[in-house]
Amino acid sequence: MNSVFSNKTAIAIFVLPTLLIFCSIVLIPIFVSSYYSVLDWNGVGKGTFIGLENYVDMFTDSRALHSIRNSLLFAAASIFIQLPLSLLLALILASTVKGEGFYRTVYFIPVLISTVVIAQLWSKIYNADYGLLNTLLENIGLSEWAQDWLGQKKTALVASFIPTLWQYIGYHMLLMYAGAKSISQDIFEAAKIDGASRVRTAFTITIPLMKPILKVCLVFSVIGAFKVFDLVYVLTGGGPLFATEVPSTLMYTTIFNTYKYGYGSAISVFIILECLIVTVLINKFFKTE
Amino acid sequence: MSSVETMLPKKTHFIGRILLQLFLAIVAIIQIYPLIWLMFFSLKDNSEIFSGDVAGFPKKFLWSNYAKALEDGNVLTYFNNSVLVTAASIILVLILSSMTGYAITRMNWKLSNTTMTVILLGMMVPIHAALLPLFMVLKNLHLLNTYWSLIIPYVAFGIPMAVFILGSFFKGIPREMEESAVIDGCGIYKTFFHIILPLIRPAIATVAIFTFLSCWNELMFAVTFINDAHYQTLTVGMMSMVGTYITQWGIIGAGLMITTVPTIAIYLLLNKQVQKSMIAGAVKG
Numbered sequence: 264m265n266s267v268f269s270n271k272t273a274i275a276i277f278v279l280p281t282l283l284i285f286c287s288i289v290l291i292p293i294f295v296s297s298y299y300s301v302l303d304w305n306g307v308g309k310g311t312f313i314g315l316e317n318y319v320d321m322f323t324d325s326r327a328l329h330s331i332r333n334s335l336l337f338a339a340a341s342i343f344i345q346l347p348l349s350l351l352l353a354l355i356l357a358s359t360v361k362g363e364g365f366y367r368t369v370y371f372i373p374v375l376i377s378t379v380v381i382a383q384l385w386s387k388i389y390n391a392d393y394g395l396l397n398t399l400l401e402n403i404g405l406s407e408w409a410q411d412w413l414g415q416k417k418t419a420l421v422a423s424f425i426p427t428l429w430q431y432i433g434y435h436m437l438l439m440y441a442g443a444k445s446i447s448q449d450i451f452e453a454a455k456i457d458g459a460s461r462v463r464t465a466f467t468i469t470i471p472l473m474k475p476i477l478k479v480c481l482v483f484s485v486i487g488a489f490k491v492f493d494l495v496y497v498l499t500g501g502g503p504l505f506a507t508e509v510p511s512t513l514m515y516t517t518i519f520n521t522y523k524y525g526y527g528s529a530i531s532v533f534i535i536l537e538c539l540i541v542t543v544l545i546n547k548f549f550k551t552e
Numbered sequence: 553m554s555s556v557e558t559m560l561p562k563k564t565h566f567i568g569r570i571l572l573q574l575f576l577a578i579v580a581i582i583q584i585y586p587l588i589w590l591m592f593f594s595l596k597d598n599s600e601i602f603s604g605d606v607a608g609f610p611k612k613f614l615w616s617n618y619a620k621a622l623e624d625g626n627v628l629t630y631f632n633n634s635v636l637v638t639a640a641s642i643i644l645v646l647i648l649s650s651m652t653g654y655a656i657t658r659m660n661w662k663l664s665n666t667t668m669t670v671i672l673l674g675m676m677v678p679i680h681a682a683l684l685p686l687f688m689v690l691k692n693l694h695l696l697n698t699y700w701s702l703i704i705p706y707v708a709f710g711i712p713m714a715v716f717i718l719g720s721f722f723k724g725i726p727r728e729m730e731e732s733a734v735i736d737g738c739g740i741y742k743t744f745f746h747i748i749l750p751l752i753r754p755a756i757a758t759v760a761i762f763t764f765l766s767c768w769n770e771l772m773f774a775v776t777f778i779n780d781a782h783y784q785t786l787t788v789g790m791m792s793m794v795g796t797y798i799t800q801w802g803i804i805g806a807g808l809m810i811t812t813v814p815t816i817a818i819y820l821l822l823n824k825q826v827q828k829s830m831i832a833g834a835v836k837g
Binding site: 267269271273276277278282293299355356361362370372373374375378383393429433441493496497511527528 | 655730
């Protein structure tokens with residue numbers, strides 16, 4: 264029996280191809296990126312070793328700092344606007360209302376759609392002349408509010424946040440809903456007998472018991488904000504005048520438009536570290552709580 | 553029902569419920585209307601869109617927008633490319649990950665736990681990290697502008713989640729199933745492919761859905777590794793199409809609809825399973 268399940272050839276056949284492709288495509292490139300990040304290199308020939316200069320440049324370059332600031336603002340918007348809304352919807356739907364399944368299905372639809380489609384769609388919504396938003400404003404008599412949402416610096420950043428917040432509300436809602444549903448019904452029965460109100464039950468019982476899933480949502484939304492690329496790249500390309508630039512779009516243009524391979528790699532390493540650190544911090548925070 | 557409701561007069565209770573439904577319905581409209589609007593304008597011509605009635609129901613359905621998008625706009629090519637790349641990635645992810653997940657969770661060897669940990673670490677790696685190194689490797693291997701330049705990275709980045717999901721299913725299978733198979737004279741391969749794999753069909757569906765969504769919608773690799781329109785997938789193709797038909801919203805809308813319809817169709821058919829997949833993908837510990 265045991266010999267069948269410790270068949271070395273079978274194990275090798277089952278595991279080695281996966282490990283080979285995984286290591287060469289996922290793991291090793293991290294180290295290669297780290298190596299590139301200490302080079303001054305334009306992709307042709309050999310780069311010159313310059314130590315941490317690329318990182319120093321990044322933290323003194325106002326364009327890079329601005330992109331980091333944008334991603335932090337984006338993370339904050341996800342935490343303080345998107346997650347509470349998702350939580351509210353999840354709690355309502357988990358408390359057995361009419362149409363529970365229907366609403367859950369509908370709220371989730373945007374999550375499945377390609378970010379490129381979402382971005383194109385919202386660029387049409389924001390369109391200055393014929394967009395849905397301006398048409399709506401004109402129809403309700405607020406035509407002086409109508410404007411070129413993506414074309415001007417003061418509105419572009421917020422306008423580029425909204426589609427992602429909108430798209431992933433349903434995702435976090437679904438995760439939180441699953442978390443709330445997995446709580447034993449007995450606890451709610453007990454709370455009801457004790458005369459606790461719905462709101463009180465939510466704050467003192469449901470939400471504390473949902474901590475594990477709330478942690479996951481928090482990690483996902485913050486990391487998602489740090490990594491955001493598709494939407495900004497398609498919607499504004501980082502413009503106007505870098506107003507909506509985030510680290511990943513800066514990384515992309517640095518590498519593929521200006522051929523600063525070393526500096527671009529430093530930005531990518533920064534993004535990885537940022538994600539790693541924030542995951543560890545959030546996990547710590549939830550443990551000590 | 554909760555006690556707030558029993559303590560309050562019936563009327564407030566009733567109004568409260570109406571308000572709650574109203575709130576849920578408004579959110580539903582906000583979440584779904586942009587897509588309905590997309591469907592509307594994909595069936596309109598410019599004169600209708602730009603005459604001020606951008607929001608309403610199309611006067612008559614202009615299906616020719618779809619024909620134009622598919623043929624002149626190259627969307628048919630992009631669509632076929634997306635189908636090919638996505639299908640190949642799903643199949644390879646399933647084959648590799650089910651074998652590896654099985655070997656790690658059910659077979660006896662020293663490094664099984666280490667291997668699992670290393671693979672699971674991959675879930676933390678953002679694709680940004682691999683972009684430039686992969687670009688250089690693919691360039692040197694002359695694989696840029698081929699389907700492989702997308703399939704290989706999609707498979708590699710799909711493996712960690714798939715091994716995780718499949719592995720946790722394998723763990724739940726009772727030992728007796730395998731033991732009786734072996735007693736009946738099955739070797740390891742027969743046990744795995746004929747006895748075990750059919751048992752984890754739900755997990756296979758979960759992984760397939762998950763992989764489908766991530767490949768079908770992926771942009772960063774697709775825009776970097778392929779610039780030949782002949783091999784472009786839908787996400788990148790949409791970007792170039794928008795550039796070409798900049799003012800023809802109807803045709804752009806048709807292209808966006810064609811990109812979206814397969815996903816929505818799968819969702820409407822398998823909506824419980826899709827929701828489960830997304831939850832399984834998130835709850836990894």
